[in-house]
Amino acid sequence: MKITGRLTILLLALALIAGGLGAGIGTWLIAENKDPVGLHAFVHQELDLSPGQEAKLATLEQRFAIEQRRLELELKSANAQLAEAIESEHRYGPRVAVAIDRVHEKMGALQKATVDHVFAMRELLDPRQRAAFDREVTAALTADPSD
Incomplete structure (x- = not known):
């Protein structure tokens, strides 16, 4: 299979999107399912929280879930803008550079x-x-991470 410039750009975009989402979200910290993993599971299962602590933690988690979702949507939008810039320029041009910076900004946030x-x-x-x-x-x- 011949790797064309267009395929290279597509693979680069996919790699950036996948890397951005993986690095930014940090699923080991915050789980949205009924079986929490990582740090939240540790806090709930291992720290013997008092009922008062549990109630305060529930409030924190509800607030953060809203903020997290907002930031994830912003990151998704930034990734879509990167895809558009790559499709438009077909090279690492000024629009791609700006879009990458925006993705990094949203990941950082x-x-x-x-x-x-x-x-x-x-x-x-x-x-x-x-x-x-x-x-x-x-x-x-x-x-x-390989362990």
């Missing part, structure tokens, strides 16, 4: 909001819980 949410969750914890939480966050952020 999502990551910052997620980290803010992690710190908000941490504030609900007592000192013993915080120590365990901090260890879990550090382990999650430094884990080898």
